[in-house]
Amino acid sequence: MTKDLAAAIRPTLVLTLLFAALTGLAYPALVTALGQLFFPAQANGSLIERDGHVIGSELIAQGFASPRYFHPRPSAAGKGWDATNSGGSNYGPAARPLVDRVKGELATLAKEGNPVPADLVTASGSGLDPDISPEAARFQIARVAAAQHLSPGAVSTMVSQAIQYPLFGFIGEPRVNVLMLNLALDKEAASGAKSAR
Amino acid sequence: MTLPGWTLILVFTALTIALAAPMGRWLFAIYEGRQTPLHRLLGPVERGFYCLAGVDPEQQQSWRSYAIHMLLFQVMLALLTYALLRLQAVMPLNPRHLAAISPDGAMNVGISFTTNTNWQWYTGEAVLSNLSQMLGLVIHNFLSAATGIAVAFAVFRGFSRHETRHLGNFWADCTRITLYLLLPISIIYALFLIASGVPQTFASTIDATTLEGAKQTLVLGPVASQEAIKMLGTNGGGFYNANSAHPFENPTALVNFVQMLSIFAIGAGLTWCFGKAVGNLRQGWAILAAMMLLFFAGASACYWQEAAGNPVLHHLGVTGGNMEGKEVRFGIAGSALFVAVTTDASCGAVNAMHDSLTALGGLVPLFNMQLGEIVIGGVGSGIYGFLLFALLAVFIAGLMVGRTPEYVGKKIEAREVKLAVLAIAVLPLSILGFTALAAVLPAGLAGPLNKGPHGFSEILYAYTSATANNGSAFAGLSAGTPFFNGTLAVAMWLGRYFMIIPALAIAGSLAAKKHTPATAGSFPTTGVLWVGLLIGIILILGGLTFLPSLALGPIADHLAMTSGQTF
Numbered sequence: 001m002t003k004d005l006a007a008a009i010r011p012t013l014v015l016t017l018l019f020a021a022l023t024g025l026a027y028p029a030l031v032t033a034l035g036q037l038f039f040p041a042q043a044n045g046s047l048i049e050r051d052g053h054v055i056g057s058e059l060i061a062q063g064f065a066s067p068r069y070f071h072p073r074p075s076a077a078g079k080g081w082d083a084t085n086s087g088g089s090n091y092g093p094a095a096r097p098l099v100d101r102v103k104g105e106l107a108t109l110a111k112e113g114n115p116v117p118a119d120l121v122t123a124s125g126s127g128l129d130p131d132i133s134p135e136a137a138r139f140q141i142a143r144v145a146a147a148q149h150l151s152p153g154a155v156s157t158m159v160s161q162a163i164q165y166p167l168f169g170f171i172g173e174p175r176v177n178v179l180m181l182n183l184a185l186d187k188e189a190a191s192g193a194k195s196a197r
Numbered sequence: 198m199t200l201p202g203w204t205l206i207l208v209f210t211a212l213t214i215a216l217a218a219p220m221g222r223w224l225f226a227i228y229e230g231r232q233t234p235l236h237r238l239l240g241p242v243e244r245g246f247y248c249l250a251g252v253d254p255e256q257q258q259s260w261r262s263y264a265i266h267m268l269l270f271q272v273m274l275a276l277l278t279y280a281l282l283r284l285q286a287v288m289p290l291n292p293r294h295l296a297a298i299s300p301d302g303a304m305n306v307g308i309s310f311t312t313n314t315n316w317q318w319y320t321g322e323a324v325l326s327n328l329s330q331m332l333g334l335v336i337h338n339f340l341s342a343a344t345g346i347a348v349a350f351a352v353f354r355g356f357s358r359h360e361t362r363h364l365g366n367f368w369a370d371c372t373r374i375t376l377y378l379l380l381p382i383s384i385i386y387a388l389f390l391i392a393s394g395v396p397q398t399f400a401s402t403i404d405a406t407t408l409e410g411a412k413q414t415l416v417l418g419p420v421a422s423q424e425a426i427k428m429l430g431t432n433g434g435g436f437y438n439a440n441s442a443h444p445f446e447n448p449t450a451l452v453n454f455v456q457m458l459s460i461f462a463i464g465a466g467l468t469w470c471f472g473k474a475v476g477n478l479r480q481g482w483a484i485l486a487a488m489m490l491l492f493f494a495g496a497s498a499c500y501w502q503e504a505a506g507n508p509v510l511h512h513l514g515v516t517g518g519n520m521e522g523k524e525v526r527f528g529i530a531g532s533a534l535f536v537a538v539t540t541d542a543s544c545g546a547v548n549a550m551h552d553s554l555t556a557l558g559g560l561v562p563l564f565n566m567q568l569g570e571i572v573i574g575g576v577g578s579g580i581y582g583f584l585l586f587a588l589l590a591v592f593i594a595g596l597m598v599g600r601t602p603e604y605v606g607k608k609i610e611a612r613e614v615k616l617a618v619l620a621i622a623v624l625p626l627s628i629l630g631f632t633a634l635a636a637v638l639p640a641g642l643a644g645p646l647n648k649g650p651h652g653f654s655e656i657l658y659a660y661t662s663a664t665a666n667n668g669s670a671f672a673g674l675s676a677g678t679p680f681f682n683g684t685l686a687v688a689m690w691l692g693r694y695f696m697i698i699p700a701l702a703i704a705g706s707l708a709a710k711k712h713t714p715a716t717a718g719s720f721p722t723t724g725v726l727w728v729g730l731l732i733g734i735i736l737i738l739g740g741l742t743f744l745p746s747l748a749l750g751p752i753a754d755h756l757a758m759t760s761g762q763t764f
Contacts, residue, residue, distance in 0.1 A: 004265040011368050012269045014250035016277060019375065022242075023339040024332035027380065028397075028422040031387045035397035035421060038388070043397045045417050045445070047405070054405045057415055059394055059444040062407040069408065073525070077439075083415045084323055084402075086439035088522040088550035090673030092651030093507045094754060096763040098521065102513055115516055118506075122520040125442030125532075125549045131525040170201035170208065172450025173528035182408055 048179070056179055061128045064182065067147040070132070070140050072178045073119055074105060077127025089123045113139055131175035134163050148189050158184055198504040202530030206496055209454070209534060210489060213461045213573075217485055220462050221469025227373050228350050228470060230254070239376045246372055254372075257363035260705025263351050264698055266367045267344060271694075274340060275307035281333040282306060282325075291326035292401050298324065305682035310337035312693035313345055313575055315427075315434030315545055315668035316659075316685060318677040322416040322437045327399060334434055335423050339383075342430025342463075343374040345577025348697050349467055352581045353474040355704025356605050359712040364704055378463075379430060386425035386459065394448035395421040420445055428459040431575045433545030433668045441535070441548040442524055453527050453548060457535055460544045464573035467580040475605040479723040484583060487731045488541075491572045495561050496537035502558035503533045508759050522553030533558065540565040543575035545668025552647070552655065552671040556755035559671070560747060563658055566665040568739040569624055575666060578693075581700040585617040587722070588703070590734040592617075594720045603719050607707045616706075620699035625742045627664040627688045632657045632746065640680035646673030649764030650757065654750035659685060664692035 035043040046058040056062050061072040063081040078085035091098035105121040117136040137159045145152040162181045166172040226233050236243075247254055258266065281288065282303035286296050298306065302319065309316045310333075321330065347370035354364045391397045396417045403415045420436045424446055427434060441447040441456060465485060472481020504518045518529040527535070532549035539546050540562035551562055565572060571583040587604060592614045595602030602609040635641025635656045644659075645652030651671075658671040663685040670676070676685065721727060757764070 001261070001265065004262045005269065007262075008266040008269045011250040011252050011266065012273050015246065015252075015368065015372070016270070016273045018246050018249065019340055020277065020332060020336050023375070023380070023426075024336040027383070028331045028335065028419040031384060031391075031422040032397050032399060032419055034384075034388055035391040039391045042394050043391050043421075044400070045396045045398075045403060045415055046394050046448075047403065047415075054403060056405045056407055056413060057445075059448050060413075060415060061444075062405075062409075062413055063411060064409060066409060081413065083413055085320060086322065086437050086443050087320070087672070088439070088442070088553055090550055090552040090646055090671070091521065092552060092647040092649075092654070092673070092754065092764075093519070093521075093555050094509055094649065094651065094758045094763050095647050099509060099513070099763055102510055102515060106513060106515070115514060118510075118515050118517045118520045119525055121510075121515055123522065124524050125522045125547070125553075126437075126439035126444060126524060128439070128444055129524045129526075130444055133525055166201060167451055170204040171454050172526055172531065175525045179408070186408070 048183070058177065058180060059130055061130045062179060064178070067143050069182045069185065070137060070144060070178050073129050073132060074101070074121065074123045075127040076123040081128065083128060086126045086128055088125045088127060112143055130177050130179060132178055134159070134174050134176055137162070137176040137181065144185065148185060150189065150192065154188070155185070158188065198500060199530070202500060202504070205530050206500065206534055209457060210493055212458060213465050214485065214489060216458065216462050217465040217469045220466025221473065221481070223378065224463070224466050224470040225473045227377050228353065228474060230369065230373065233377055235377050235381060243372055243376055247368070250368065252368040254366055254369035256366055258366055259362040260351070260364055260701045263364050263367050264701045267348065267697070268694065271311050271344065274337060275311040278307040278310060278333045278337065279303045281329055285326055285329050288326065288328050290328035290399065293326070295324060295326050301679040301682040302677060305686045308686040308689050309668065310334055310432070310434060311341055312666050312689045313341035313430070313432060313543070313578065314663060314666040314689045315432045316663055316670065316689065317434055317668070318682060320438040321435060327401060327418045330423060330436060331419055335426065338423070338426040338430050338432040338434070339375050339379050340371070342379060342426070342432065342576045343371045345575055346374045346463070346467070347371045347577065348701060349577035349580050352584060352700055352704045353471055355707040356607060357474045357476070358708045359710060361708050362705065364708060379426060382429055383422070383425040386429065387421040389455070390421040390424055390452065393452045395424055396445055397421040427546060428456045428544065429463065431460055431464065431542050431544040433539065435546060441546045442550065447548055450526050450531060453531055453535065456546070457538045460538050460542045460546070461573050463576045464542055464579045467577065471580060477605065477723070480605055483723045483728055484587070487728045488572050488583070490728070490732060491568070491735065492537060492541050495541065495565050495572070496534050499536050499558050499561040500530055500533040502555045503529050505555070507555055509761060509763060512761060519555050519558070522550030524548065536562050537565065539669060540667060541572035541574070543570035543578060543665060543667050545662065547669050550672060551658070551669055552673045556751045556758050559654065560751035562669065563654070563661055563747065563751065564740060564743070566661045566667050567624070567628065567743040568735055569621065570665045570667060571735065578666065578696065582696060585620050585700065586735050586738070587731065588613055588617045589621070589738065590731050591720060591722065593734060594730060598720065600718060603713055603715070604722055606712050606714065607710055608713050612706050613703050616699040616703050620696045621738065623691055623695040624664055627691045628660050628743070629746060631660040631684050631688055635660070635684065638680070640678065643678070644674045644676060644681060646675070647764065650750055650753035651764065654754060657746055657750050660688050663688035666692050
C-alpha cells in the first residue's frame with residue numbers, strides 16, 4: 001500500500017500538470033484560434049450592430065416594453081433579460097408565486113386577445129430565450145401594427161417571413177426571433193415614413 | 198403530444214443504438230492499446246507524457262494498485278481546482294476582477310468536478326473568470342471522464358482475463374482515453390458548436406445598447422471548448438448558470454439534438470466494447486437493450502406529463518403543455534427528452550429548469566438518478582454500475598434454480614455479491630440519510646425556494662443528484678451555503694469512490710478466477726428472459742428503496758397540483 005502510494009506520487013504530480021496544460025490551456029487556445037479564423041461572427045457572440053453600435057446578440061433576448069415592438073417571453077434572469085445572470089424562475093408547478101405572476105401577465109395581455117399563448121406568460125429556462133412561438137407573434141400583430149402605423153396585413157406578412165421551421169419537420173419547434181423581427185419592423189417603418197414624405 | 202415529438206424520441210433512440218457499434222469499436226481499440234490512425238499525430242505526445250511522468254505503460258497493476266494510483270490522482274486534481282478558485286483574484290485572464298471563491302464553495306467545486314458530478318452552486322458567468330473555467334473546470338471534464346472509462350476498462354479486464362492479478366495500467370488507460378478519444382472528438386465537436394453560434398473567445402464581456410436604449414452586458418468566453426467535453430464526458434457543468442438552456446450554450450434545436458446524442462454516445466459504445474472484451478457481443482447488446490427500454494419508458498413518461506401541462510395554470514386559462522422553464526426552440530418534446538437523457542446518463546446538463554417541470558415530469562429525473570445512474574449512465578461509471586446489478590441479477594437467478602451463479606464465464610461467489618451490495622447500498626444511505634438530515638436542520642430548511650412538498654423535492658433532488666454524480670438540480674434550492682456545500686461534497690465523494698473501489702475489488706477477484714465455460718445448465722445472460730430479469734432487479738433494488746421519499750415529494754406535489762392546491 002505505501003509502496004503503491006510512493007510509486008504514484010511522480011505520475012500524479014507530472015501528469016496533473018501536463019494534462020492541465022493540454023486540456024485546460026492548449027485545447028481551448030487551439031479551438032479559439034480555429035473558431036476565430038473560420039467562424040468569427042459566431043465565435044464573438046453573433047452580435048448585431050446598427051450604425052456602428054452593438055445593439056445586442058441575435059441569440060440573446062432583450063427586454064421590450066414599448067407597444068411598437070414585439071415583446072419577448074417573461075424573464076427570470078436577474079431583474080429581467082440580464083445576460084450576466086441567466087436562469088429560470090424555478091417555481092414548482094403548484095407554487096403560489098407562479099400563479100400570482102401568471103395572473104399578472106394575463107391581466108395585461110387579456111386586453112389584446114384570448115386565449116393568451118402559453119409561452120407569453122411562462123418564464124423561459126435561461127431567461128434569455130430569443131424566440132417566441134408563431135402564435136405568440138400573431139397575438140401581438142394588432143397592437144404592434146397600430147403603434148407603428150402599419151397595416152396589420154403588412155405586419156402579418158413580416159411575421160410569416162420571420163418564422164423558422166423545424167429541421168426535417170421534427171428537430172425543434174416553429175419559432176420567431178423577437179429581436180430580428182423588431183429590427184425588420186424598424187426598417188419597414190423607416191422606409192414607410194420616407195415614402196410618405 | 199405530437200407526431201413530430203414522438204418522431205424525435207424514436208429517431209434519437211434509433212441513432213443511439215446505431216452509434217453503439219462504431220463507438221464501441223473505437224473504444225475497444227483503446228482498451229486493447231492498439232494503434233489507431235491518430236497515433237501518428239499523438240503517439241509522440243503519449244510517449245512524452247509517460248517519459249516525463251516515469252510511467253511504463255506495459256507495467257500491469259493489481260486492483261489495489263490501480264485504485265491507489267487513481268485515488269491519489271483524484272485528490273490532486275481536486276486540490277488544483279480548490280487552489281485556482283481560492284487564488285482567482287490574483288490569477289490572469291480576469292479582466293472583471295472577480296473575487297476569490299469562498300473556502301467551502303471552492304472545496305465543493307473541486308470535488309464536484311473531480312467526481313464527474315458538476316453540481317454547480319454558483320452562477321458561472323457572474324463569479325468565474327475565463328481562466329477558472331478553463332484550467333479549473335475543463336480539465337476535470339476530460340480527466341473525470343477518462344477516469345470513469347479507465348475504471349470500466351479495468352472491470353472489463355476482470356471479466357475477460359483469468360488466473361491473473363493484472364488489470365492494466367491506470368496511467369496508460371487514462372492517457373490513451375484522453376488523447377485518442379476525448380480530445381479529438383471535442384475539437385471537431387467544438388468547431389461545430391461555434392459554427393452554430395456558441396461563442397469561443399478570450400474576451401470576457403461586451404456592452405450592448407438595446408433597441409429601446411437599455412444597457413445589456415453580454416458575457417462571452419471560451420464556451421464552445423467547454424461545452425463539447427461537457428456533453429461528451431457526461432460532465433454537465435455549464436459555462437453559464439442556465440446551462441444548456443442558455444442560447445450561447447445550446448443555440449439551435451440541431452445543437453440540442455447533437456448534445457443529447459453526445460451524452461449517450463460513449464456510454465452506449467461501452468456496452469458494445471464490454472461484449473467484445475468478454476468475447477460475446479450479445480452480452481453487450483443485452484445490456485444496451487435493458488438500458489434503452491428503461492430510457493424509453495422514462496422519456497415517454499416525462500413527455501406525456503409535460504405535454505399534458507400544469508392544471509394549476511390551465512385553471513387560469515393558460516392552455517397547452519408546461520412551458521415554464523423551457524425554451525421555445527426546443528419545445529416540450531426536445532426538453533422532456535433532454536431531461537430523460539441527462540439524468541439517465543449522469544450528465545446533469547439541463548436545457549430546461551427541472552424545478553419547474555410538472556410534479557410527475559420531475560419525478561422521472563429523480564427516479565432515473567435513484568436507479569444508480571446505470572441507464573447508459575456516466576461514461577464508464579454507467580457500465581461498471583450496471584455490471585454490479587447484473588451480478589445481483591445472476592445471483593438471484595442462481596438462488597431460484599439452486600446453482601452457483603455464473604456471468605460471462607466467471608463464477609459469482611459470496612465475495613463479489615457482498616461487494617456489489619456494498620456499492621449499491623451507498624446510494625440509499627447517502628441520499629436518504631442526508632435528505633433526512635437536511636429536512637430537520639434549520640440550515641437545511643433554509644435552502645428550498647418552493648414551499649410544501651416541492652420544497653422537500655428540492656432537497657431530495659440535491660442529495661440524489663450529488664450521490665449519483667449527476668449534477669442537475671431543482672435549482673430553486675439555495676445551495677451555496679457551508680451546510681449544503683459541505684454535505685453535498687461528502688455525498689458526491691461517497692457516490693463516486695464507494696462505487697469505484699468495490700467495483701475494482703470485484704474486478705480483482707474475478708480476474709483471479711478460472712474461466713468457467715457455459716454449459717447447458719448455465720443461466721443464459723443474453724436473451725429476452727435475461728433482459729426482463731435485469732430490468733426487474735434494477736427497478737426493485739434501485740427503485741423501490743426510494744418510493745417513500747418520492748411519495749413525500751413529487752407524488753404529494755402531483756396530488757396538490759391536480760386538486761388546485763398551491764403553496
